[in-house]
Amino acid sequence: MAITVDVLTGGVSNHETTSEAANAIATDFIAEGIVSTVSNTSGVAPATGGFAVNAQGTPDMTVAVSAGVAYVQGTPTSQNSQTFRVKNSASSNVTISANSSGSTKYDWVYISLNATNLNTPNTAGDNVATLTTSRSSSASTDDGTPPTYGYPLAVVTVANGASSITNSMIRDVRVQAAVSAGASSTSSTWTDTGYVPGTVTYNGNRSFQAVVSGADLTSFLSTGMRLKLTRTTTPPTQCTDLESGSSQYWSKTSPAGTTFTDDFCVGAWIKLESYASMMVISRYNGTSGWTLQINSSGQVVLFGVNGGAANVSSVTSYQSIPLGKWVHIAAQLDMSAFTATSTTSYIMIDGVNVPCSVARGGTNPTALVQAGNLEVGSWNGGLLSFDGKLAQVWYSNAKITQSTIQGFISQSMTGSETSIVSLFKFDGNGNDSSANANNLTAQGGATATTVDSPFNSTEYGVITKIAFSTDTTMTVQVPEGYAIPTSTGGLSAMAYSTAANPLNFPSDRGKWRISSILRTQTAVTSNATYNTFASNGWAISVPIGAFNVGAYLPMYSAATTAVAFNLSNTTSIIGVATGSEDLAWTARVQSAAASTSYNNAIVENYQVLTAATTYIIYTVGATTSAGIVPIKAELYADFNYV
Numbered sequence: 001m002a003i004t005v006d007v008l009t010g011g012v013s014n015h016e017t018t019s020e021a022a023n024a025i026a027t028d029f030i031a032e033g034i035v036s037t038v039s040n041t042s043g044v045a046p047a048t049g050g051f052a053v054n055a056q057g058t059p060d061m062t063v064a065v066s067a068g069v070a071y072v073q074g075t076p077t078s079q080n081s082q083t084f085r086v087k088n089s090a091s092s093n094v095t096i097s098a099n100s101s102g103s104t105k106y107d108w109v110y111i112s113l114n115a116t117n118l119n120t121p122n123t124a125g126d127n128v129a130t131l132t133t134s135r136s137s138s139a140s141t142d143d144g145t146p147p148t149y150g151y152p153l154a155v156v157t158v159a160n161g162a163s164s165i166t167n168s169m170i171r172d173v174r175v176q177a178a179v180s181a182g183a184s185s186t187s188s189t190w191t192d193t194g195y196v197p198g199t200v201t202y203n204g205n206r207s208f209q210a211v212v213s214g215a216d217l218t219s220f221l222s223t224g225m226r227l228k229l230t231r232t233t234t235p236p237t238q239c240t241d242l243e244s245g246s247s248q249y250w251s252k253t254s255p256a257g258t259t260f261t262d263d264f265c266v267g268a269w270i271k272l273e274s275y276a277s278m279m280v281i282s283r284y285n286g287t288s289g290w291t292l293q294i295n296s297s298g299q300v301v302l303f304g305v306n307g308g309a310a311n312v313s314s315v316t317s318y319q320s321i322p323l324g325k326w327v328h329i330a331a332q333l334d335m336s337a338f339t340a341t342s343t344t345s346y347i348m349i350d351g352v353n354v355p356c357s358v359a360r361g362g363t364n365p366t367a368l369v370q371a372g373n374l375e376v377g378s379w380n381g382g383l384l385s386f387d388g389k390l391a392q393v394w395y396s397n398a399k400i401t402q403s404t405i406q407g408f409i410s411q412s413m414t415g416s417e418t419s420i421v422s423l424f425k426f427d428g429n430g431n432d433s434s435a436n437a438n439n440l441t442a443q444g445g446a447t448a449t450t451v452d453s454p455f456n457s458t459e460y461g462v463i464t465k466i467a468f469s470t471d472t473t474m475t476v477q478v479p480e481g482y483a484i485p486t487s488t489g490g491l492s493a494m495a496y497s498t499a500a501n502p503l504n505f506p507s508d509r510g511k512w513r514i515s516s517i518l519r520t521q522t523a524v525t526s527n528a529t530y531n532t533f534a535s536n537g538w539a540i541s542v543p544i545g546a547f548n549v550g551a552y553l554p555m556y557s558a559a560t561t562a563v564a565f566n567l568s569n570t571t572s573i574i575g576v577a578t579g580s581e582d583l584a585w586t587a588r589v590q591s592a593a594a595s596t597s598y599n600n601a602i603v604e605n606y607q608v609l610t611a612a613t614t615y616i617i618y619t620v621g622a623t624t625s626a627g628i629v630p631i632k633a634e635l636y637a638d639f640n641y642v
Contacts, residue, residue, distance in 0.1 A: 023083060023084060032071055034069070039493075041167075044167065047154075047172045050068020051068045052174070053065055053172065055165050062165070063154075063156060065109070066088070068088055075118070075149065077116050077118070099159065099161065101160060106144075107133045107136075107158055108144060109154045115149060118149075133156075174194055190228050192494075192495045193217065193494045193495060196492065197210035197474075200484050200486045202406040202409055205352050205612075206350060206478045207464070207543035210473075211472070212471060213471045217466070217468070224463065227463060229458070231456075232485075235411065238428050238450060239271075239391040243385075244276065246385075247378075247385050249386070250440035251376075252375075253374075255283065256438055257422070259397070261367040261368055261370070263335075263336075264304075266395040267392075267395075267408065269328050270321065270329060271389035272294065272298070272324070272388040273324070273388040274388070275320075277384050279384050282374075282375050283371070284371070286309065286372075287307060288306060288307055289305055290302075290303065294321060295316075297519040299316055299318070299320050304365070306365035306368050306369050312360070313359070313365055315331060315356050316356055317354050318534060318537035319349065326454040330347070330348040330400075331347045335366050351405065354516075377390065394415075395420075410490075416434070421436060422438045426448040430442060461482070462477050463475070463476055477512070512639035512642055515634050516538065516540040522627050522630075523626065524626055527619055530620045533565070533617040534617075539635070542612065543609070546608045546609075547609065547637040548606055551617065552602050552636070553633065554632065555599050555600070557591045557596065557624075559623050560591055560592070566585050568616065581620050585603050585605065588601075596625075
């Protein structure tokens with residue numbers, strides 16, 4: 001055995017120094033890529049930076065490769081693999097072959113390294129690297145016959161009979177060189193991918209699916225990597241911050257277009273500062289109208305009233321809204337159906353259909369009566385003022401599908417969306433963005449200039465799932481206060497980092513928690529085997545990714561036998577009797593005779609989910625009153641990538 005050290009003393013080597021030794025730092029610590037920033041136009045030329053591939057000023061069947069420096073891996077003959085610094089001192093032309101095949105072809109442009117000349121280069125070192133092309137029949141499924149040691153720069157689409165190459169035909173595939181994933185680093189740098197997702201879909205609970213068409217990004221992106229996504233258009237930056245103690249609200253008399261009597265939907269971004277009965281938006285005169293509110297327990301309620309305060313139909317969420325966090329709420333009321341489903345009456349929180357209940361009172365109305373002023377942050381002349389921040393408040397005159405709601409959440413709405421009666425962005429003013437122009441008047445000193453928003457010019461996330469088959473499909477989780485736009489062309493750039501805390505990345509773990517809060521005392525009785533607690537009313541939907549899924553359970557029991565509370569995504573693991581349930585997910589409480597006992601418990605397990613999964617609290621063995629006390633009761637999922 002020998003332990004060797006590569007040493008230069010006074011600029012002189014007193015032992016043989018190999019190319020491997022000379023290239024050691026680059027090999028050990030630098031990933032393949034271009035030195036300095038690379039950029040393009042939504043993934044295609046014109047491109048800038050080192051080794052950028054662009055069409056000629058007067059297009060012909062050549063492309064120009066700009067000057068620059070890159071790091072490329074290669075294996076010299078009879079040596080070990082190394083990373084080499086390659087320099088292009090001036091713009092160089094590469095010829096794209098004519099295509100008369102009868103179908104479209106794709107030419108991959110590479111930096112190619114010659115293994116023989118890597119081992120025995122000439123004095124100038126200019127016989128090692130060349131610019132070459134490799135033709136394929138599909139840019140998404142193959143790259144033709146690439147060089148053994150090469151680095152791809154661009155893919156050129158060559159139509160049958162093409163006589164020239166334009167920038168629109170050139171897809172940039174360069175990546176900026178960075179510290180390799182195998183190195184220990186606290187680098188704060190971001191590397192531009194050269195791509196942007198063409199399609200983004202919101203899954204709910206801040207989980208997004210992003211698709212990059214026709215490109216395989218799995219060669220440099222993987223689960224757990226941080227993403228930085230730049231919006232094409234600057235989003236709203238302001239909101240209205242209402243103080244209930246100052247009776248601040250917004251109002252409009254005789255609002256235009258507000259004539260519906262059934263089947264309507266209301267939504268908003270909210271950031272609560274306290275728990276109390278408060279109004280988000282309403283049109284109500286004390287006896288008739290409608291309102292979206294947060295009740296004293298923090299639950300979301302939408303109701304319609306017909307000719308008397310007691311003549312009401314409503315839909316109410318079981319779970320409550322957390323304090324101090326941007327949360328998107330949407331609620332739909334179908335007064336004539338009197339059901340809680342995804343197509344009748346529903347409530348969505350952060351884009352997820354949550355358990356809710358419907359109720360009627362008085363004359364059990366199947367239609368509402370429009371009356372009163374339109375008010376945001378209050379009802380009936382400034383009563384029950386909102387305490388917190390509001391943005392993107394809207395209402396409709398018809399039903400809206402839940403998938404459409406998910407499309408509303410991630411970007412500023414326009415007011416021209418189908419069925420929208422009014423939209424109040426509160427980005428500097430209380431104006432209505434819809435054609436109805438129901439511009440609001442500030443009351444109590446209300447303003448719309450507070451700098452806070454659920455959107456950012458630059459959004460951040462973590463890849464929780466990635467796969468390639470024709471297209472690269474990624475699932476990306478973002479923290480509270482961030483959202484990836486789902487509108488077409490909503491992103492202008494996407495960068496990645498292998499560092500745990502790259503520059504400006506939001507690493508506060510509290511921002512990444514998914515939670516379902518229960519602030520109402522809820523009881524269960526007489527289920528000796530097992531039952532769904534509160535009729536499936538207390539549940540949590542956990543997105544794709546690695547999470548610690550758990551429950552904080554302030555339990556009480558009047559039973560002398562043990563009552564179990566079990567958190568599960570299926571009844572099959574619970575069993576049919578106390579003691580046979582899955583103990584890892586179970587907490588128990590038992591009372592002494594003639595008294596009620598209380599117990600606080602936490603159950604928690606590590607889960608890696610490949611699909612969104614709903615967890616529900618089940619009870620086992622209750623024969624007399626038992627339940628949950630509304631003291632910080634919470635189902636939660638803590639994100640394990642931060």
